[in-house]
Amino acid sequence: MAEQLRQANPEAFRNIIGRMLEAEGRGFWQPDEGVLEKLQGLYDQADEALEGVTV
Numbered sequence: 024m025a026e027q028l029r030q031a032n033p034e035a036f037r038n039i040i041g042r043m044l045e046a047e048g049r050g051f052w053q054p055d056e057g058v059l060e061k062l063q064g065l066y067d068q069a070d071e072a073l074e075g076v077t078v
Contacts, residue, residue: 025065029069033069033072033073034073036065036069037066037069037070037073040062040065040066040069041066043062044059044062044063044066047059
């Protein structure tokens with residue numbers, strides 16, 4: 024499902040992941056470290072695709 028959303032609407036995909044990362048940063052959600060790393064990686068990939076900037 025994530026891949027379908029990424030292809031259909033990459034900006035919405037980035038926004039969803041960004042909100043999840045924001046929730047973790049504010050202490051509303053405590054994911055496992057592996058999940059957090061994967062989300063950060065997905066966010067970076069989505070950002071690169073939308074902005075054309077390599078991190």
